[in-house]
Amino acid sequence: METMVPNLVGAGLIVLGAGIGLGKIGGSAMEGIARQPEAAGKIQTAMIIIAALLEGLAFGALFLGK
Amino acid sequence: MKIAKLPIQFLTVLMFLTIGNAATAQEHSVAESNDAGTLDTQEEIDEYIQHHIKDSHDFHLYSYTGDDGVRHSVGLPLPVIVWGSNGPAAFMSSAFHHDINGEVVVEAGGSRFVNLHDKIYELEEGAETVKMGEDHHPVNAHMPLDLSITKSVVGILVIGILMLIWFSSLARQYKKRTIPKGFGRVLEPLVIYVRDELARPNIGEKKYRKFTGFLLTVFFFIWILNLLGLTPFGFNVTGQLAVTAALAIFTLIIYTFSGNKDYWMHILWMPGVPYLIRPVLAVIELVGAFIIKPFSLLVRLFANISAGHIVIMSLIAIMITLKGELTPAGSTLLSFVLSLFITLIEVLVAFLQAYIFTMLSALFIGMAVAEHDHDHDHAHENVDAEDVRADFI
Numbered sequence: 001m002e003t004m005v006p007n008l009v010g011a012g013l014i015v016l017g018a019g020i021g022l023g024k025i026g027g028s029a030m031e032g033i034a035r036q037p038e039a040a041g042k043i044q045t046a047m048i049i050i051a052a053l054l055e056g057l058a059f060g061a062l063f064l065g066k
Numbered sequence: 067m068k069i070a071k072l073p074i075q076f077l078t079v080l081m082f083l084t085i086g087n088a089a090t091a092q093e094h095s096v097a098e099s100n101d102a103g104t105l106d107t108q109e110e111i112d113e114y115i116q117h118h119i120k121d122s123h124d125f126h127l128y129s130y131t132g133d134d135g136v137r138h139s140v141g142l143p144l145p146v147i148v149w150g151s152n153g154p155a156a157f158m159s160s161a162f163h164h165d166i167n168g169e170v171v172v173e174a175g176g177s178r179f180v181n182l183h184d185k186i187y188e189l190e191e192g193a194e195t196v197k198m199g200e201d202h203h204p205v206n207a208h209m210p211l212d213l214s215i216t217k218s219v220v221g222i223l224v225i226g227i228l229m230l231i232w233f234s235s236l237a238r239q240y241k242k243r244t245i246p247k248g249f250g251r252v253l254e255p256l257v258i259y260v261r262d263e264l265a266r267p268n269i270g271e272k273k274y275r276k277f278t279g280f281l282l283t284v285f286f287f288i289w290i291l292n293l294l295g296l297t298p299f300g301f302n303v304t305g306q307l308a309v310t311a312a313l314a315i316f317t318l319i320i321y322t323f324s325g326n327k328d329y330w331m332h333i334l335w336m337p338g339v340p341y342l343i344r345p346v347l348a349v350i351e352l353v354g355a356f357i358i359k360p361f362s363l364l365v366r367l368f369a370n371i372s373a374g375h376i377v378i379m380s381l382i383a384i385m386i387t388l389k390g391e392l393t394p395a396g397s398t399l400l401s402f403v404l405s406l407f408i409t410l411i412e413v414l415v416a417f418l419q420a421y422i423f424t425m426l427s428a429l430f431i432g433m434a435v436a437e438h439d440h441d442h443d444h445a446h447e448n449v450d451a452e453d454v455r456a457d458f459i
Contacts, residue, residue, distance in 0.1 A: 059369035
């Protein structure tokens, strides 16, 4: 298990980065919807798109690091 | 109760998905543990997960230990079509008798083949058995050109035929009426959605019709295959690197060969940038256009889907690993609840990944065929304050 510590630390960092990124996206999406509820649909769509791009990055990095 | 109001069909489908998956898990591990003595559970589960993720040459539904103590496997063998060094050969994978350790040798088409971990190897001349080198690769066998109908190919063929039937019958209906009847009613809003939200805004009004066919195909192909991977049949088509690579290469070919002069100018000799920097940026843009864009499409789909499958399989395997700590009933309940929720998320991910792939493909194609209006010359983009102030007064 000791030899897996760098792997696990790396995986943790990746998930941390993804979490922070998605949190910021979600936060600004919430603010936008709060300011203009009529645009909620468009904001939601854009939020999902960016979330998927970020998830792609995170998963790709997880896979590369195994 | 709110749950009772959900459509009964949706609930039954979900139940079928999770119970079906769990049932195959149970069958597999029970049968395996009846084999030679003590078996490492972790290894067993790893092999079970790998078996689902990887492609295979037969359609293994389940196996059981018969009354005579012999393991029986229930499934369909699939044809193996290879082009060895002595010409083509075709045989059913049942000739291997479920052996994946390279022991059974099949003679066909003048060469001899073995099945090593679901990859077909051709033995070289004069070799009788496979000799393994230190890196777990055989030293006296090489891989021939493998064109077999594997499980994933069956999945792709089934989806192709299904899509052909559905969409051609939908298209035929428009000769006689404006509102489709039957299953076309489900497909029509989706088709319109892809055309009006993905193709038209990104590609533009003048050229979207040429590319809408490709976008629709890719969208439904990925979506239905993702959903198929969640069923208990053991398909995992979009979680194969080869399939997603092929889709990404299709997008690459389309947006490269339909790029117009503006597109290539912006990549290679971009206007508005000092001349000395242009070669540097050109290299970066070329790498971006040919390597990074398709690679990101590829990895995003592959990693999302196969990671999802691995998570579902691992949660189902919790049934076995925690059998000792919680009671078998407790671990089954926990595994059932967790896999149910993860399967729901995976159903969403199936649609989302198809949507993202299609949207990014539409975006890339749109960037390639975009027409610029060159009223404002790019060279005059560095305006100074005087000109800008004049606009405001």
